[in-house]
Amino acid sequence: MALKGSTAIIGVHDTRVGKVPEKSATALCVEAVLGALADAGLRLADVDGLVTCNSMAQPHMYHAEMVAEYLGLKPRYCATAAAGGGATFTVLYQAALAIEAGICDTVVIAMADSLRSGLSREAAMVMQSSSGHAQFETPYGATVPGYYALIAQAYLHAYDARPEHFAAVAVSGRQHACLNPAAEMRKPITIEDVLASRLIADPLRLLDCSLVSDGGAAVVLTRADRAAHAPHSPVYLLGAGEGRGHEHISQAASLTQSAARLSGERAYAMAGLSPADVDLAQVYDCFTPVVLIEMEDLGLCGVGEAGDFFLRGDGAPGGRLPINTHGGLLSHTHPGNPGSMFALTESVRQLRGGLGERQVADANVALVHAQGGILSSHCTVLLGTEATL
Amino acid sequence: MSDKPLPPVDAESRAYWEACNTGRLLLQRCAACASVQFYPRVLCAQCGAVSPEPVDASGHGIIRTFTIIRRAVSAAFDADVPYVVALIELAEGPTMMSNIIDSPLEAVAIGAPVQLTFERRSDAINIPQFRLVP
Numbered sequence: 001m002a003l004k005g006s007t008a009i010i011g012v013h014d015t016r017v018g019k020v021p022e023k024s025a026t027a028l029c030v031e032a033v034l035g036a037l038a039d040a041g042l043r044l045a046d047v048d049g050l051v052t053c054n055s056m057a058q059p060h061m062y063h064a065e066m067v068a069e070y071l072g073l074k075p076r077y078c079a080t081a082a083a084g085g086g087a088t089f090t091v092l093y094q095a096a097l098a099i100e101a102g103i104c105d106t107v108v109i110a111m112a113d114s115l116r117s118g119l120s121r122e123a124a125m126v127m128q129s130s131s132g133h134a135q136f137e138t139p140y141g142a143t144v145p146g147y148y149a150l151i152a153q154a155y156l157h158a159y160d161a162r163p164e165h166f167a168a169v170a171v172s173g174r175q176h177a178c179l180n181p182a183a184e185m186r187k188p189i190t191i192e193d194v195l196a197s198r199l200i201a202d203p204l205r206l207l208d209c210s211l212v213s214d215g216g217a218a219v220v221l222t223r224a225d226r227a228a229h230a231p232h233s234p235v236y237l238l239g240a241g242e243g244r245g246h247e248h249i250s251q252a253a254s255l256t257q258s259a260a261r262l263s264g265e266r267a268y269a270m271a272g273l274s275p276a277d278v279d280l281a282q283v284y285d286c287f288t289p290v291v292l293i294e295m296e297d298l299g300l301c302g303v304g305e306a307g308d309f310f311l312r313g314d315g316a317p318g319g320r321l322p323i324n325t326h327g328g329l330l331s332h333t334h335p336g337n338p339g340s341m342f343a344l345t346e347s348v349r350q351l352r353g354g355l356g357e358r359q360v361a362d363a364n365v366a367l368v369h370a371q372g373g374i375l376s377s378h379c380t381v382l383l384g385t386e387a388t389l
Numbered sequence: 390m391s392d393k394p395l396p397p398v399d400a401e402s403r404a405y406w407e408a409c410n411t412g413r414l415l416l417q418r419c420a421a422c423a424s425v426q427f428y429p430r431v432l433c434a435q436c437g438a439v440s441p442e443p444v445d446a447s448g449h450g451i452i453r454t455f456t457i458i459r460r461a462v463s464a465a466f467d468a469d470v471p472y473v474v475a476l477i478e479l480a481e482g483p484t485m486m487s488n489i490i491d492s493p494l495e496a497v498a499i500g501a502p503v504q505l506t507f508e509r510r511s512d513a514i515n516i517p518q519f520r521l522v523p
Contacts, residue, residue, distance in 0.1 A: 133428070139396055153455060255476075
């Protein structure tokens with residue numbers, strides 16, 4: 001396929017995350033752009049494409065254009081992702097297509113929000129649960145954890161699984177976060193700690209749920225022939241695929257299998273790779289059961305077997321296939337829509353190498369997967385080092 | 390009346406909500422492919438044929454999955470905590486969301502049979518709800 005290896009990520013940057021009240025969502029986004037450009041050894045004048053996502057704390061009808069104006073940029077390619085999760089990787093893939101089509105050469109993808117400091121707790125909850133159908137779901141008072149708990153309960157029932165299987169995902173993510181100095185949650189936890197945390201929406205407990213944060217991150221994507229001059233080893237886009245099932249969970253054909261199956265198959269096909277080629281994976285972990293379903297749909301585990309994979313420690317640091325090596329949305333950070341950007345920047349750093357005790361040995365292929373809605377819209381990306389071309 | 394959210398009724402869903410207001414739950418049946426769907430649409434989502442016909446639901450179903458909400462989405466639901474949100478597989482085939490009301494929490498389970506009831510939320514809006522079959 002033409003897209004395989006034709007673009008590369010040459011710059012990455014994460015802002016400080018957690019509680020960052022001294023910076024607006026817009027300022028976090030701008031900081032992410034400038035940081036990623038510095039990492040790529042480029043200046044603003046080198047940028048001819050800009051992609052952002054909308055902010056919940058500071059929404060703007062033309063968000064990317066607003067950020068471009070703030071920066072003094074007049075990009076040839078400018079787009080705003082309306083949502084987070086899988087949409088983050090969809091816009092990455094579309095930016096690569098724009099480069100491949102000759103519309104632009106260098107695109108900065110930057111996403112940030114102030115979910116923690118820029119919104120009240122109730123406003124954040126109501127805004128997030130607005131993904132429910134206004135006529136046929138919202139009147140029943142479900143929260144976002146509640147929507148995902150419907151999936152969790154179905155998973156327990158379908159596979160005779162136990163809450164320990166969900167808890168093992170949280171424990172594994174925390175083990176990775178303990179090795180990441182930037183992570184918000186760095187105190188080790190046990191399965192018992194997860195099972196003793198309070199119920200939010202049965203069977204999901206507090207430690208099955210991801211964080212609510214401020215923060216942002218950016219990447220610089222450019223044509224492969226321009227990437228050779230970058231200060232760091234380029235990380236190539238090898239494949240990408242999208243998959244969609246329902247939008248609203250009450251319309252889902254299956255509660256335990258998702259369109260990650262489709263997005264994964266399409267990404268593997270473009271890259272000419274299979275699940276066995278993956279050295280590390282970042283699998284969207286807004287809630288612990290989601291990781292189990294995605295692992296199975298992406299072919300990284302057998303159906304109904306992902307819980308045991310995590311109980312054995314196979315996804316932990318030094319495990320058979322390290323999962324969410326930065327700590328994920330559960331333990332690193334989750335500023336809402338920009339959340340999966342941190343999976344992307346982490347994957348680039350892992351493939352560059354030199355991450356010390358967090359480094360995955362012999363990492364050449366990284367799979368990055370995210371979904372949006374309620375297990376609705378999926379996008380899978382495969383990234384690789386020069387050796388994989 | 391309650392501060393709970395009211396559905397923003399639109400031109401295509403007006404007949405559905407008017408039926409709810411008289412204690413009937415309407416599904417749609419496609420004349421071309423015979424599939425039954427929920428929620429109301431201008432076409433059949435299975436085959437694309439236009440104008441599926443309204444049909445009355447029997448009101449029977451089973452719990453396909455459920456959760457017990459321990460932390461309410463907004464203050465309007467605080468007094469209900471803990472409350473059940475479920476997906477109901479209707480006897481006619483489609484799935485819809487509902488609360489499980491007037492039922493013992495410990496008896497709520499996947500596969501449990503449920504029966505349609507309604508919750509009056511405003512003069513114009515009667516929300517379809519389900520309770521366990523005793």
